[in-house]
Amino acid sequence: MANGKVKILIACGSGVCTSTVAETAVKDILKRNGIDASIDKCSLNEIKGKQAAVDLILTTSNYKKPLDKPCVSVFGLISGINKDKVEENIVEECKKILEK
Numbered sequence: 001m002a003n004g005k006v007k008i009l010i011a012c013g014s015g016v017c018t019s020t021v022a023e024t025a026v027k028d029i030l031k032r033n034g035i036d037a038s039i040d041k042c043s044l045n046e047i048k049g050k051q052a053a054v055d056l057i058l059t060t061s062n063y064k065k066p067l068d069k070p071c072v073s074v075f076g077l078i079s080g081i082n083k084d085k086v087e088e089n090i091v092e093e094c095k096k097i098l099e100k
Contacts, residue, residue, distance in 0.1 A: 009050055011058070018060040022060050033091050056097060
């Protein structure tokens with residue numbers, strides 16, 4: 001983390017469709033909670049190679065491989081199911097990162 005900014009990676013199957021929808025929702029959540037972040041997108045297959053450069057990983061579908069960074073499933077931002085809980089998890093993880 002650099003200068004109080006959280007580096008976030010959003011991943012979906014292709015790195016384009018649902019990650020773009022999730023990115024818009026995440027930007028809104030972060031803005032409402034006063035969290036400064038940079039966001040990059042990728043496919044699920046690229047996570048392992050890109051995780052070293054970020055603080056938090058958000059996925060739009062299940063990702064079961066081991067990771068070195070915290071990971072939050074954000075499918076609820078797309079489906080609307082448990083959307084509030086997903087938002088809460090994102091904010092909580094960002095605050096933990098910023099406290100380090």
